[in-house]
Amino acid sequence: MADAVRHDKTARQLRLLSDALDTGRLGPVRRLVNTLSPAEIGNLLESLPVAKRAIVWGLVDPEDDGEVLVHVGEDVRESLLAEMDEDEIVAAVEDLDIDDLALLAEDLPDTVIEEVLKSMDRENRERLEQVLSYGEDTAGRLMNPDVITVRADVTVDVVLRYLRLRGEIPEHTDHLFVVSRRHQYLGRVAIAALLTHDVSTPINELIDDEQPAIAVDTSSDEVASQFSHHDWISAPVVDGNNILLGRITIDDVVDIIREQGEHQALSAAGLDEDEDLFSPVPRAFRRRVVWLAVNLGTAFLASAVVGQFQGTIDRLVALAVLMPIVAGMGGNAGTQVLALMVRGLALGQVGASNVRPLVWKEVRVALLNGLLIGGVVGLATWAWFHDHELALVIFGAMIINLLSAALAGVLVPLTLKRLRLDPALAGGVVLTTVTDVMGFFSFLGLATLVLLR
Template structure:
């Protein structure tokens, strides 16, 4: 099972914490909470129902507040911010890096945003305003402007002397960037090279220019893909004139990489990544009702197809009994083809050149599955109702539906994408509408042909 270890560990913390909360002694809770990393505290807060969440949030070391806010989904973040005074928020954000601060700023009440900006020194304020000037979900928002640059004409010795003078390097620095006078990006030098080469070595012999810099307006998803395609730990960010603006590190990208898959896992049920497990029921209901409303409209379309066959159903009630079987098998087979197609689209593996082979493969799978399950279902239905004609009708309908399901599973996500509708979200209800409609129609029209006297 994929997540057992984490489950056990986190559930264990949760139980200890819950017992301590029950006992009403907050000292032990505070001690427990503050042994955790900010990401773990975030995970814990997401697991707590609102009342307990607020109690525990009050016990978190104020120094960690900012980092914790970074590690929770947007809905939970909103609920935590609602519990804080403006002063507390300003204090919580004080120690954050510029990129992290920029991420939070969008979620803050406007009065607080102004206060945060006022509380900063001019240099940091300018850097934050700069970061906020880039659109959300782009490289500009992910980068940290704190980078160390050296000149190509220096030697290792000069650089070492400069670094000792400079003191501490930004967190997770594994390489320095080489830039020219106009601060344009030329390449990078690994810290490990500085350590292993002779002091007299010129920097320009150590420059690694294999890694292209990321343009500042690159979408965050594309940044994540480049990181995972190249196993990067960090990457330089430049403007349109190749001027070095900052540096993105993998820890800022890991969440995006995970969310790309998470988006599909949740989207298929019409949910989004920021959904709070313990949202207020009214809010949760509102969030889900658009999805359910569309589903209801589609269900009426399906019902109206069944309605065409009222006369048949009146005469052969066994059709009503068996018809959900045809629809359900079609739905499942369709979702299998759709899930693969949606993943292929997300990973950029599907384009005009290979849609046809995929369609051919999935339809072949549909035919094979259709024939296999037609035989099984015909045997079972035939035995149950003792009617060979009924068995024939369901076998034919099953084969037809599984073939159409395969085509729909591949075709519908592609169509949705072309219409600029996210197939990860809309795919499953549209495919199910289609397989239900085809399944009921095929079965009931077969039934009308073969069974109505």
């Protein structure tokens, strides 16, 4: 009888496993690990510090090794491969599906790839080489050649007998693909239709030719959006001559969608979705420090702006106390606009045709924010420093900076996109540079005009 799945299964597994590891008895650890699916093992390995990870990896059933490697991020994969010798790697990966092999290929040593290619039959070798010939992040890399094709002029009965003879149907096969004599893609037939129609029905009558096939050079982001727009389980991939090359299945698309989400969230902090939670300190340091160095450059820029107004600050030290508020609030407001824009760009919802209404909307929101938040800051300043000119100056600076933040929030990601830079990665740095510089400049500049006149 089937047991119901518990809540927070991963967290529970992690706790159990950590406890078992701490006792030092590896038998129970091995038993625990090998009740899990390869993806669950992968998730667990990602949650473990490097030393424990190596121990658990050694206990995984070698039969699962290949699938586990497919299901972990790039950094963790590297750390796992480092624990294996070449023979083990070859044994682990040689039985994988073509699409999974293609995914791993970049991380495998060349000698291993050669070994694996040698161990394959000619047909599969050619298929793998074909898949590897397409660009990363394209439909060609995601596809698997394991398609079942039928001809349009046979009956359901013939197809059913063919399937029974075949004896095996690839996972996630919800449709068979109908091809011409020259293997051109004509349409698809739902497995469900085979089961519900009379066996004498010709396939011709069951073909769905509404749904176009995916071109082999389509970007993987576009593939993902097509899948979720059409609720597909599998979709055919064709070349420029409409020849059927393979199919993409929903499991790989789910991975892409997950990575897209992680990309948007992590790259705002200058990180990669492949980043290992427990990456070795030197590597983590090298990656992080690059990002910090970029941000340091912009921090010095903002600082230089403040430097121009040392004379003003010297006359009124309250300016130093208040200036972080103007810059910081601009950053917060701009980040909100930026986050919406980055999502909109990822979904293809933002383009030249709707920039103008977007800017107009955000400017109006910023004006309201500026009046209210700027008003509050002005009043607080007046209450704190009893200086109504200073209060007016900060009120004005807040409005100017929130308006700049709104404009930057819309225009920075669009400009980055046009320059073929990643708005999710670079947007935040550029935006906060704008809001810091404008924040300090407007506040200290207005102060110089008003207070030192």
